[in-house]
Amino acid sequence: MKGNELFNLQELLSRQKLLICFSGPFSHSVIEELGKAVRNHLENERIEKSAIMDVFSVYVEQAQNVRNYTASREALGRPIPANSGIVVIGKEGDHYVVSSGNLVEADDVPGLSAMLEKLRGLDKAGLKAVYKEQSRKPREPGASGAGLGLIDMARKATRPLEYSLRAVDDAYFFFSLEVQL
Amino acid sequence: MDSLRIEATSCSPLIDFDPAAGLLRIEGESYPENSFDFYAPVFGWLEEYLKAPAPAVVLDIGLSYLNTSSIKCMIDVLEMLDGAHQNGQTVSVRWHYDSDNDRALDMAEEFAEDVSLPFEILAH
Numbered sequence: 529m530k531g532n533e534l535f536n537l538q539e540l541l542s543r544q545k546l547l548i549c550f551s552g553p554f555s556h557s558v559i560e561e562l563g564k565a566v567r568n569h570l571e572n573e574r575i576e577k578s579a580i581m582d583v584f585s586v587y588v589e590q591a592q593n594v595r596n597y598t599a600s601r602e603a604l605g606r607p608i609p610a611n612s613g614i615v616v617i618g619k620e621g622d623h624y625v626v627s628s629g630n631l632v633e634a635d636d637v638p639g640l641s642a643m644l645e646k647l648r649g650l651d652k653a654g655l656k657a658v659y660k661e662q663s664r665k666p667r668e669p670g671a672s673g674a675g676l677g678l679i680d681m682a683r684k685a686t687r688p689l690e691y692s693l694r695a696v697d698d699a700y701f702f703f704s705l706e707v708q709l
Numbered sequence: 710m711d712s713l714r715i716e717a718t719s720c721s722p723l724i725d726f727d728p729a730a731g732l733l734r735i736e737g738e739s740y741p742e743n744s745f746d747f748y749a750p751v752f753g754w755l756e757e758y759l760k761a762p763a764p765a766v767v768l769d770i771g772l773s774y775l776n777t778s779s780i781k782c783m784i785d786v787l788e789m790l791d792g793a794h795q796n797g798q799t800v801s802v803r804w805h806y807d808s809d810n811d812r813a814l815d816m817a818e819e820f821a822e823d824v825s826l827p828f829e830i831l832a833h
Contacts, residue, residue, distance in 0.1 A: 556720075556742040560719060560720055563740075564719075577807070577809045577810045577812075578810055578811050578812040581774060581810060581812050581813075582812065584774070585774065585776065588740050588776050589776060589777060592740070592776065592778075660823075663780070663781060663784055664784075664823075667745065667781065672743060672745075672778070673777065673778050674777055674778045674780070674781030676777035676778070676780065676781060677777050680777045680780075
């Protein structure tokens with residue numbers, strides 16, 4: 529990358545009071561190592577243990593969602609072009625914000641936005657009810673997750689989940705998700 | 710029946726099940742690459758064991774962090790034990806948590822809500 533591009537990128541990132549930013553192919557070891565780095569950093573900041581675990585757990589759910597989605601498309605023989613995942617942890621005022629972005633297939637967009645709109649409309653009690661309902665469902669064969677990640681993030685968030693879905697071409701949308709803690 | 714022991718890693722817990730003593734222990738952090746693969750031997754072992762368990766069975770859980778797919782696996786483990794309890798077997802759970810971490814207490818309480826077996830939550 530050219531020097532001025534790197535400068536612009538770094539300037540953009542530092543404006544977000546950035547803790548970490550990772551973009552590239554997510555492997556389990558990358559997720560684990562970055563997670564450790566985040567925890568070490570937050571422990572040095574002397575913030576409460578429950579707050580550290582909230583940031584860490586939202587980061588793990590987002591990173592594993594990106595990784596599992598990418599792996600599932602590969603398994604279907606439809607690999608996502610240009611390994612596109614990104615996860616960013618930053619701070620806005622007193623709040624930590626954990627964000628992720630990745631390409632999703634156009635066919636998955638209606639289901640994803642319906643789910644997020646539903647969660648955005650629920651209060652704490654409503655989110656807990658949806659969480660309990662989902663956690664009792666038998667696991668779908670072949671599913672890599674339990675379908676609890678987004679609900680769990682919404683429960684930990686201090687404001688409704690923010691998201692965007694932007695068409696990249698006919699086949700893919702860029703999905704971004706922002707969770708404020 | 711053989712005991713089951715799986716050593717802890719940085720992202721998966723210790724599993725230490727002693728069938729004769731009826732002492733089952735799960736301890737550490739749980740966010741493995743694939744939770745369902747990780748817990749598959751645990752489910753298999755419990756299914757077999759609960760057909761003819763020790764007179765009293767205690768599951769000691771000391772999990773400081775679980776990702777959501779591990780939470781689902783733990784719900785399934787607790788449901789298996791709860792089924793044995795409802796069939797008249799003596800089964801109980803002791804959930805250990807770090808008193809600095811109130812999230813861990815909230816989580817333990819949510820697990821306890823869904824089962825009828827004796828469920829103790831212990832701060833350390």
